[in-house]
Amino acid sequence: MTEMMGHLSLSHFLVVGGLLFCFGLMTVLTRRNAVAMLMGIELILNGANVNLVAFNYYVAGGLSGQIFALFVIVLAAAEAAVGLAIILAIYQMIRSIDTANIASLRQ
C-alpha cells in the first residue's frame, strides 16, 4: 500500500477532492431537479470526504480524519433520507419536483 502510494502526493488527492466539489457545486447550481440537486450535494460531501481522508494520511496521521469522513457519510445518508422524504411530500402536493415551481415560501 505504501509503495503503491509512493508516487501519489497530497496534491493528487486534493485535485480529485476539488474536482468532486466543483462538479457537485455545478450540479446544485445548475440543475432544477430537486433529486439531482441532492445528488450534487452528495458529490460535494464526498469531495470533502476525500480531502478529510487525504489530509489525515499525509498531514495529521491517526484516525480522526477517517472518523470525520465516516460521520460525514452517515450524515449524508441521513440527509438524503430526509431530503428525499421532503421531495416526496412536495411532489405529492404540487406534482412537480422542479425547484422553479417550489417558491411558496417566497411570500
Add this chain to the structure above:
Amino acid sequence: MEHAVQQLAPLAVTPAGFLWLIPLFPLLGAVINTTCGWWLQRKLGKPAIHIVAVGAMVLSFAVGCVAFAKMLGLPGEERFLQNTLWTVLTAGPVHVDLAFALDPLGMMMVLVVTGIGTLIHIFSIGYMAEDSAYWRFFAYLNLFIFSMLLLVMGDNFVVMFFGWEGVGLCSYLLIAFWYTDPAKAAAGMKAFVVNRIGDFGFILGLFLLFWGLGGAWQDMPGGKLAYQPIAAGQQVRIIADRVAVDGAVPVEEESVIEVGPTLNFRQLRDQVVVQATGVAQRLLHQKLFGFSLLAIVGILLFVGAMGKSAQLPLYVWLPDAMAGPTPVSALIHAATMVTAGVYMVARLNFIFALSPTAMGWVALIGALTALLAASIGFFQYDIKKVLAYSTVSQLGFMFIGVGVGAYWAGAYHLLTHAFFKAALFLGSGSVILACHHEQDMRKMGGLGKYMPTTQKTYLWACIAIAGFPIAGGFYSKDEILWKAFSQEHLALLGMPAAWLGPLIYCIGIITATGTAFYMFRSYYMTFTGEYRGGHNHGHETTPKESPLSITSVLVVLASGAVMASLIGLPASWTNQPPILEHFLEPSLPATVHFAEHPHWMEWAFQIIGVSAGAIGWLFARFLYLNGKSPVPGQLLARYKRAWTVVYNKYYVDEIYQATVVRGSLVFAGILSWIDSRLVDGVVNLAGVVTRLFANLDGAIDKYLVDGAVNLVANSTIAAGRGLRRVQTGRIQTYLYGALAGALVVVLLNFLIR
C-alpha cells in the same frame, strides 16, 4: 346713684339641664310642619297643624315658666341658669359651646317671646283659617320662635348670632308669605337686604371687640404698631369680699376669672365688670385709627341693632314689612324680633356703659327715630302703616332708654310695648278681617258698634301707648324720659355733651304727644262715626266681630298691657325700686351715673308726661271723633304741600332709591362692565394665548414628533420593499448568494494577508 354701690363680682352659675327644651319644642313643631305639614293638612285638616304649632308653643312657655320659678327661688346674684349641650368649636383658648343661659333679662325675653308668641299663634288660627298654605305659615312661625329663643337664650355670641340671622330669615319668609304678589315679595327682600346691612355692622363690631380683648396696638419707638396679645387662657384670681348675713364675719371667697378673647357673655361680663382684671381699663385706653375702640365697637354693634330694630337710617324696611300677614306683624315686627337690638344693647350694657360716645349715639339716634317715625305716623291712612311707624317710634324710645343708661327702663318699655303693640296689631288684624282685608282707615269707621271687644281692647292698648298712668306704657316711657333728663355722662364724638339729655327729653315729650295723637286718630277713624266701607265690594255686608280665638287673645293682651304697670311703679311712689328693676339688676351691672333730683321734680315730669298724652288725645278727639269734624279737611287743604311731604314719608324711600339703590345699581353696572369687558377680556386673552400655544404645540407634535415616527416606519417599509426582491424562493439564487459570500471570504482572506 344706687348703681354705683352695687357689689360687682363674678356671676355665680346655676346649672339647669332643662333649658334646651325651651327652644326644642318650637324647633320640633317647625320640623314636623315643614316636612309633613302639607300631608297632615290634607289628611287630618287644619286643626292638626295648629295643634302641633300651638302645642309646641304652650310646652315651650311651660318650660319657660318652670325656669322662671326656679330663678325666683334663687338669691339675686345666683340668678344665672346655664345649660351647656356640647362644644361647637375650639380654637386655642376660645371655646364655643352650644349653650343656653338665662339671666333675669333673658328670662324676661323668654317669657315675652313664648308667652306673647303663644297668644299670637292662637290668634293666627282664626286669622289664617282661610289660607291654603296654613301649614307653611305655622311652620315659619315656629321656626321664628326657635330662632328668637336662640337669640335671647344664647350663652355666647355665636348662638346669639345664629338666632339673630335666623329671625332675619324667618322675617323674610313671613313678610313674603304671600309671595305671588310681587310687591310683598319685594318687601320681604327689602327687609332681608336692609337687615343684612345692619348685620354686617354687628359682626364687624363683634370682631373688633374680640380683637380688642385679645391684644392692643401700641406705638413702637420706630413709629410702627406692635401687637401685644394677652397670654392664652390667662387667669386672674379675685378675692371677693362678702360680708356674711349677720355682718360680723367677713367671708373671703376666691374665684377665678379667665381673661382674654372670649365669645361667652358671662366670661366677657366678668372680665369687664370686675375691675381687678384690668380688662376694662385696657379696653378704655385702646384706640383704633385714633378713635376709641370701645366707641367704634359700640357704634358698630348699634348698626346691627339699627337694622334689626329699625332705627334711622335703616328703619325703611319695617313699614314695608306690613305686607306680611297681620299676626306676623304683631309677633315679629312689633313684639319680638325688632326688640332684638334693644335686647342686645341691654345685654352688652357693661360694654356700652364704658363708652359715653356710643351711648350718646344710641340715645340720639333713638330720639331722632322716635320723632321722625311719629311724625310720619300722623297722616298715614293704612292702619297697619300707622302701627308700623308707631313701632319704629316706640323702638326709638327703647333706645333712648338703653342709650342713656336706664337699661331696665328700656327693657321695661320693651315688655309693655310687646303687650300693647301686639294688642294693637292683632286688633287691627281683627278689624282688617272684619272689613274683608281692607286696610284703609278712610273706608272703616263706626266699627265699635259691630265689634265691641276689639274696640275696647284697642282703646286700652291706645291708652297704654299714649302714656296714661292707668296702663303700662306710662311707667316705662316716663322712666325712660326721666332718666334721659337726669343723665349727666353722655358724649358725642368723644366730647362730653350734658345738653344731650334735656334735648332728648324734649324730643321725647314732643314724640309722646304725637304718639297719643296718631294712636287716638287711628282709634277714632276706625271705631267711631259711621261705617264708610262695604259699598265698593258689590255686596252689602256689615262687619262682624271676630271669632273667639281672636277676641280672647285680644283681651289677654290688653289686660297684660294694663297689668304690666304693676311691675314698674316708680320709686317716687312706693319708696322702693320698681319690681322689674330689682329683678333685672343682676343682668345690668353697668354703672351709670344720674343726677340726683328732688322727688317733686320727678312728680312734675310725670305730670308733664301725662298732659303731653292728654294734649295729643284731645287733639285727636277734636279732629277725628265720629269723622264729622271738617277741620282735618281744611287743614289738609291749607298745608297741602307739607302734608304731601310727610304723607310720602319725607320721600325717604325715594331718596334711598335715588341714592343708595341707584348708586348700588350704577356701581353694579360699572362692576358688570368691568367684569364683561376687562375681566372677561383678560380671561379671553389668556384663552387666546393658550390656544396659540396649543396650536404651536400641536404643530410640533404633528410635524416633528409624528414626522420622526413616520420616517422610521416609512424607511423600514422602503427597506423591506427593497429587500423583498432578494427573497426569490429559488434555492439556486440563495446558493449563488452563499457561494458569492464564500468567495468573498476567500478573496478577503487573500487580500488582507
